[in-house]
Amino acid sequence: MFEVAVSEFDAVRVAALRHVGPFTELAPSFAKICEWAGAQGLFQRGVQLVGMFHDDPKTTAAAELRSDAAVTLPEDVDGPFDAGVEVQVLPAGTYAAGIFQGPYERLPEVYGWLVAEWMPANGVRATDGPSFEIYLNAPTSVAPEEIRTEIRFPVAGGRRGREKGPR
Numbered sequence: 001m002f003e004v005a006v007s008e009f010d011a012v013r014v015a016a017l018r019h020v021g022p023f024t025e026l027a028p029s030f031a032k033i034c035e036w037a038g039a040q041g042l043f044q045r046g047v048q049l050v051g052m053f054h055d056d057p058k059t060t061a062a063a064e065l066r067s068d069a070a071v072t073l074p075e076d077v078d079g080p081f082d083a084g085v086e087v088q089v090l091p092a093g094t095y096a097a098g099i100f101q102g103p104y105e106r107l108p109e110v111y112g113w114l115v116a117e118w119m120p121a122n123g124v125r126a127t128d129g130p131s132f133e134i135y136l137n138a139p140t141s142v143a144p145e146e147i148r149t150e151i152r153f154p155v156a157g158g159r160r161g162r163e164k165g166p167r
Contacts, residue, residue, distance in 0.1 A: 002110060004098040004118055006155060011092040014050055015042075015077075015085050016070035022062040023053060029069035036085055037071045047071045049135040052090065068130075091129050095152040099136065103144035107133070107151075114153060129154040 015037070019029040030049065037043060052068040068088065079087040096119065100110050111131075119125065136148035 002098050002100045002113075004096050004114065006122070006124060007095060007097050009090075009092060009095055009097070009152065012050075012090040013073045013075075014052075014068075014070035014088050014090060015073050015079070015081060016050075016052065016068035016088045017083075017085055019067050019069060020063075021065060023057065023065055023067055026051065026067050026069055029067075032083070033069045033071055033085065036081070036083055040077070042071060042074070042077070045074050047073070050090070051133040051135070052088070052130045053132065054130045090132055090152075091154070093127075093129065094155055096124060096155045097150065097152045099148055099150045101146065101148050103147060104139070104149070105144075107149065110151065111153075114151070119155065123157050124155045125157055127154045127156045 015033070017029045017033045017036075019026050030051075034049070037047060048071065050068075050070040050072060052070055054066040054068075055064070057065060070088065073087065079085070081087070096114060100107065115126065131151070131153040134150040134152070136150060137146070139147050
């Protein structure tokens with residue numbers, strides 16, 4: 001079940017590696033950021049993997065879509081870094097947020113429901129800024145139906161409450 005609520009979130013610092021092209025081709029950038037984070041010893045410090053999505057695939061050509069594969073950064077870790085890794089900040093703000101459980105291939109369906117159905121029904125509109133996903137478990141360690149992804153989509157307006165969406 002996918003439940004959504006409008007919530008306020010603090011800013012989060014990340015180390016990110018930029019990808020330009022179809023969102024479905026972001027996996028090699030995740031492999032590189034994971035290799036980099038492992039070499040820095042960050043996984044022993046409880047960092048999380050994050051996907052940042054800067055463009056709307058309905059209005060931007062697939063070859064021009066900007067996204068980032070990232071890991072959250074502990075406060076005492078700062079750049080500059082090598083290998084194209086840059087410090088970025090997931091902006092503080094108001095987000096439609098929820099945890100989806102299921103295969104990554106279903107995420108476009110979830111985003112479609114969120115934008116086309118949930119947002120209008122709740123008086124919420126999209127705002128500028130990236131949407132992002134926090135990957136709560138590894139697809140290599142669980143079945144596709146057990147993958148958990150926290151989705152945060154920047155919004156304004158609407159009521160604060162939960163509503164269920166795609167399973």
